[in-house]
Amino acid sequence: MRQHKELKNHQREIYFFRLRLILTMVFVLVLLLVLLSRLFYLQVVRQSYFTTLADNNRISVVPIVPNRGLIQDRNGVVLAQNYSGYTLEIAPSKVADLEATINALSEIVTIQPKDRKRFKKLLTESHTSDTYPIRSRLNEAEVARFATQRFRFPGVEIKARLFREYPYRERTSHLIGYVGRINDKDAEELHTKDLADNYLGSDYIGKIGIEQSYERDLHGTTGFEQVEVDVAGRGVRVLSRTTPQSGKTLTLTMDIKLQEIAEKAFGNFRGALVAIDPTNGEVLAFVSKPGYDPNLFVDGIDTETWDALNNSPDVPLNNRALRGQYPPGSTIKPFMALAGLDSSKRTPAYTISDPGYFNLPGSRHKYRDWKAGGHGSVDMFKSIVISCDTYFYGLATDMGIDIIDSYLGQFGFGKKTGLDMEGESSGLLPSPDWKRRRYNQVWYPGDTVSVGIGQGYSLVTPMQLAYATAILANNGTGYRPHLVKKVPGSEDNQSNRQGDINVQIKPEHIALIKRAMTAVTLPGGTAAYAGSGAGYPFAGKTGTAQVIGIKQGEKYVEKDINERHRDHAWFIAFAPADDPRIAMAVLAENAGHGGSVAAPIARKVIDYYLLGKEPLPLPAAKPKAEVAID
Amino acid sequence: MINRLQRRFTVHLDLPLMIALCVLMLTSLVLIYSASGGSFERVMGQFVNIVVAFVALWLVANMPLHYLIRSAVPIYILGMVLLLSVALFGEINNGARRWLHIGVATIQPSELMKIAVPLMMAWYFERHEATLALKNYFVAALILAVPFALILRQPDLGTALLICASGFYVLFLAGLNWRIIAGLAISALASAPFVWSAMHDYQRQRIKMLLDPTQDPLGKGYHTIQGMIAVGSGGVLGKGYLSGTQTHLEFLPERTTDFIFAVYSEEFGLLGNIILLAIYMFILWRGFIITANASTYFTRLMAGSITLTFFTYTFVNMGMVSGILPVVGVPLPLISYGGTSMLTLYLGFGMLMSIHSHKTLVQS
Numbered sequence: 001m002r003q004h005k006e007l008k009n010h011q012r013e014i015y016f017f018r019l020r021l022i023l024t025m026v027f028v029l030v031l032l033l034v035l036l037s038r039l040f041y042l043q044v045v046r047q048s049y050f051t052t053l054a055d056n057n058r059i060s061v062v063p064i065v066p067n068r069g070l071i072q073d074r075n076g077v078v079l080a081q082n083y084s085g086y087t088l089e090i091a092p093s094k095v096a097d098l099e100a101t102i103n104a105l106s107e108i109v110t111i112q113p114k115d116r117k118r119f120k121k122l123l124t125e126s127h128t129s130d131t132y133p134i135r136s137r138l139n140e141a142e143v144a145r146f147a148t149q150r151f152r153f154p155g156v157e158i159k160a161r162l163f164r165e166y167p168y169r170e171r172t173s174h175l176i177g178y179v180g181r182i183n184d185k186d187a188e189e190l191h192t193k194d195l196a197d198n199y200l201g202s203d204y205i206g207k208i209g210i211e212q213s214y215e216r217d218l219h220g221t222t223g224f225e226q227v228e229v230d231v232a233g234r235g236v237r238v239l240s241r242t243t244p245q246s247g248k249t250l251t252l253t254m255d256i257k258l259q260e261i262a263e264k265a266f267g268n269f270r271g272a273l274v275a276i277d278p279t280n281g282e283v284l285a286f287v288s289k290p291g292y293d294p295n296l297f298v299d300g301i302d303t304e305t306w307d308a309l310n311n312s313p314d315v316p317l318n319n320r321a322l323r324g325q326y327p328p329g330s331t332i333k334p335f336m337a338l339a340g341l342d343s344s345k346r347t348p349a350y351t352i353s354d355p356g357y358f359n360l361p362g363s364r365h366k367y368r369d370w371k372a373g374g375h376g377s378v379d380m381f382k383s384i385v386i387s388c389d390t391y392f393y394g395l396a397t398d399m400g401i402d403i404i405d406s407y408l409g410q411f412g413f414g415k416k417t418g419l420d421m422e423g424e425s426s427g428l429l430p431s432p433d434w435k436r437r438r439y440n441q442v443w444y445p446g447d448t449v450s451v452g453i454g455q456g457y458s459l460v461t462p463m464q465l466a467y468a469t470a471i472l473a474n475n476g477t478g479y480r481p482h483l484v485k486k487v488p489g490s491e492d493n494q495s496n497r498q499g500d501i502n503v504q505i506k507p508e509h510i511a512l513i514k515r516a517m518t519a520v521t522l523p524g525g526t527a528a529y530a531g532s533g534a535g536y537p538f539a540g541k542t543g544t545a546q547v548i549g550i551k552q553g554e555k556y557v558e559k560d561i562n563e564r565h566r567d568h569a570w571f572i573a574f575a576p577a578d579d580p581r582i583a584m585a586v587l588a589e590n591a592g593h594g595g596s597v598a599a600p601i602a603r604k605v606i607d608y609y610l611l612g613k614e615p616l617p618l619p620a621a622k623p624k625a626e627v628a629i630d
Numbered sequence: 631m632i633n634r635l636q637r638r639f640t641v642h643l644d645l646p647l648m649i650a651l652c653v654l655m656l657t658s659l660v661l662i663y664s665a666s667g668g669s670f671e672r673v674m675g676q677f678v679n680i681v682v683a684f685v686a687l688w689l690v691a692n693m694p695l696h697y698l699i700r701s702a703v704p705i706y707i708l709g710m711v712l713l714l715s716v717a718l719f720g721e722i723n724n725g726a727r728r729w730l731h732i733g734v735a736t737i738q739p740s741e742l743m744k745i746a747v748p749l750m751m752a753w754y755f756e757r758h759e760a761t762l763a764l765k766n767y768f769v770a771a772l773i774l775a776v777p778f779a780l781i782l783r784q785p786d787l788g789t790a791l792l793i794c795a796s797g798f799y800v801l802f803l804a805g806l807n808w809r810i811i812a813g814l815a816i817s818a819l820a821s822a823p824f825v826w827s828a829m830h831d832y833q834r835q836r837i838k839m840l841l842d843p844t845q846d847p848l849g850k851g852y853h854t855i856q857g858m859i860a861v862g863s864g865g866v867l868g869k870g871y872l873s874g875t876q877t878h879l880e881f882l883p884e885r886t887t888d889f890i891f892a893v894y895s896e897e898f899g900l901l902g903n904i905i906l907l908a909i910y911m912f913i914l915w916r917g918f919i920i921t922a923n924a925s926t927y928f929t930r931l932m933a934g935s936i937t938l939t940f941f942t943y944t945f946v947n948m949g950m951v952s953g954i955l956p957v958v959g960v961p962l963p964l965i966s967y968g969g970t971s972m973l974t975l976y977l978g979f980g981m982l983m984s985i986h987s988h989k990t991l992v993q994s
Contacts, residue, residue: 038952047863
């Protein structure tokens with residue numbers, strides 16, 4: 001064996017070696033072919049796929065946020081504006097210990113407990129941004145201090161941004177509303193509306209009021225910049241750019257000065273006022289008191305302030321003008337009277353003898369007039385001037401609920417006015433059908449009696465009542481009320497020239513009711529005090545909305561009743577009565593007397609609107625005992 | 631005089647190999663300039679690496695063969711001592727104990743073993759050439775297995791496998807019985823599940839990522855994905871020198887080292903790749919010629935192992951960049967930035983040239 005090996009043929013050995021070498025060469029060649037085909041696959045077959053991936057890597061589309069449109073009043077006074085300022089923002093994903101970071105930051109810039117709370121609330125509500133502001137409106141010194149310490153705070157940055165500001169604060173809160181940071185719910189809604197792309201860089205969205213209802217016009221169109229970025233996301237160069245289009249500047253129909261006068265006229269009363277130009281539907285003043293400071297909401301409100309606003313018994317967040325629903329009380333009487341005339345249930349001359357109460361046939365239940373002992377003989381004109389309840393109890397009973405509803409419906413009661421602001425309430429025009437559905441009860445004749453003087457189940461919003469008054473003032477032709485006069489680039493927000501509502505009632509009937517309403521503000525009328533010395537024909541009607549029911553045989557004694565349970569005071573008005581240019585509804589909550597509180601507010605507004613007269617401080621209202629509480 | 635000097639200087643250098651090496655050397659410098667984002671410092675660094683490696687090549691090429699044979703045992707023993715030292719006192723870096731700090735420099739002894747193992751095995755086979763029996767293959771395998779195990783423990787799977795390959799080439803070329811090769815292959819396949827369970831997590835991750843790199847595009851799969859994007863988006867003609875977006879916007883990791891092939895592919899495309907592969911094939915061809923014509927058993931085994939190991943490095947690097955092999959941390963031979971690998975490779979080529987030229991001299 002050993003011998004055999006020693007004698008191994010050298011040539012044979014080299015032959016076997018070379019054979020193995022050739023085998024390895026084949027092996028090498030095969031692997032090189034594998035490699036080559038792989039490269040062919042990557043660089044030829046899938047080249048476009050990988051080119052796309054490479055482009056996705058390097059090209060970053062950066063949204064350019066458009067400037068939000070301004071909002072100004074009819075005279076160009078700016079009500080919502082943008083100003084540039086600095087915020088200190090934290091990217092929670094890049095910060096390990098948020099608490100420690102905020103503590104360290106508070107040594108450099110002022111961070112109050114409410115800033116921390118607001119920041120925490122933002123974090124829980126929204127997951128759409130990378131960074132969230134811990135402080136806004138930094139001053140120059142704070143910016144400079146942070147800049148020098150910046151290295152200590154990875155994930156914290158100063159951003160220069162445009163802020164929304166509402167210079168008139170409470171005065172325009174319920175009208176303009178506010179913008180706020182886009183939260184998860186907003187983001188989802190934008191997504192379903194297919195608008196998410198246009199909000200890629202946006203932090204804010206209109207939450208309520210005009211800001212919400214005209215979001216589309218105010219926001220503008222987002223621009224985009226294609227930027228070549230490196231792996232760290234730093235821009236290397238701009239490849240292309242689409243410029244953003246700023247939001248449109250909205251011009252409102254309202255006059256901020258008139259708004260101010262209206263708001264101030266309320267004094268300490270809560271309530272609402274809507275004034276409309278009856279000839280075109282422009283809303284001239286839109287007040288809901290109390291208001292709130294909308295600026296608090298822009299960068300997120302802290303929980304404490306929010307709770308204080310939300311839990312306040314004054315409900316400052318409730319838009320009373322748009323959403324507050326109250327019984328119309330006696331302000332319904334002019335409309336009821338028109339229904340009576342037009343349905344031929346009454347003639348102007350028909351006269352009743354008022355004993356101070358009304359009985360339904362076969363019933364001993366007394367529906368009391370506001371004036372014990374009654375008003376004596378009362379025809380239609382007088383029934384309005386002195387607001388005779390007994391007259392309207394009878395009228396309502398004679399008409400029946402169906403006729404009442406059909407006429408009131410024509411004046412827009414029981415449905416939304418179509419105002420260009422979201423969230424309007426529709427009030428309530430009660431009917432037997434409604435009562436069955438709502439309470440599963442039959443409609444009693446007594447229900448109709450209450451509806452006759454605007455009590456019972458009837459509910460209206462100040463907006464609705466103002467619109468109905470405007471329709472009446474304009475002789476039955478109503479123009480849909482609107483808050484925005486002009487949106488650049490689209491046609492003026494004018495209502496249908498033919499009118500959106502045309503109530504078919506004989507002109508002489510309307511003229512009679514207007515005359516009666518004018519007499520309301522003259523001596524002998526329920527608003528004589530507010531009408532004295534007007535200098536123009538001033539038409540109106542007082543009303544009282546009951547807050548609590550008065551039992552049979554009880555007497556309403558104002559001073560004995562908790563302030564919050566006192567009646568609400570209504571007043572509807574238009575002027576000049578012969579050629580109305582302004583119509584309105586005024587509601588003063590828990591003010592009791594329509595004539596003594598609500599009517600003077602209307603007077604001040606109209607004085608300014610028609611005469612340019614700044615209101616003098618009127619002597620404090622001292623209603624005489626005889627003066628109507630209605 | 632000058633002619634004589636020139637001849638004295640170049641007599642042991644192999645002209646075809648030198649030309650190919652010079653082309654790749656220039657390619658390396660040009661590519662590192664692009665991959666480093668225009669850093670002359672980096673280019674100069676690589677130039678110094680090349681000069682040092684070239685001096686080593688020249689020295690080895692001019693060394694008579696018996697020096698080489700005699701150095702096999704001391705080098706192997708030195709390597710083993712260093713490997714053991716690493717296992718005992720090595721510096722831990724990135725979770726692996728691979729480096730040894732000696733005075734001024736930090737060295738990676740596993741690099742040395744890339745040469746030492748095949749050298750030792752070739753020396754062993756040469757000694758027992760006349761009486762080769764199965765037990766000799768077993769001993770040779772042991773020469774391979776001990777350093778392999780030590781390097782695997784560091785852990786450095788990539789280097790361990792490459793050394794395993796270079797050793798296996800020696801065994802194969804030394805005439806290892808086919809039945810044993812088949813047996814080894816079968817047992818390797820059979821033991822795969824056990825190897826899998828014995829692997830480190832990061833090694834398993836790398837293999838998983840190879841199968842589906844999109845599983846973790848920002849983590850473990852990032853290297854592979856970005857490499858494939860660079861190669862694929864290069865297309866047929868490439869994006870042009872200094873114009874690779876993956877490279878210059880730094881999406882590609884390890885641009886001057888392990889992933890330099892992606893830089894090349896992105897900027898020069900498939901056409902450039904074919905040219906590059908042709909140059910590598912030329913070097914391999916030359917290596918095979920030298921191997922086939924080597925005069926002794928030792929030189930045949932050594933030359934074959936050097937040539938095949940060179941190919942293995944090339945294939946593994948290109949394979950991992952183009953996504954057909956896991957990312958194992960192997961530089962592209964002769965092009966990637968790095969002194970150690972450059973030195974090892976040039977030493978190998980020096981040996982090849984020495985084997986070739988000294989054989990010729992002996993014959994003449």
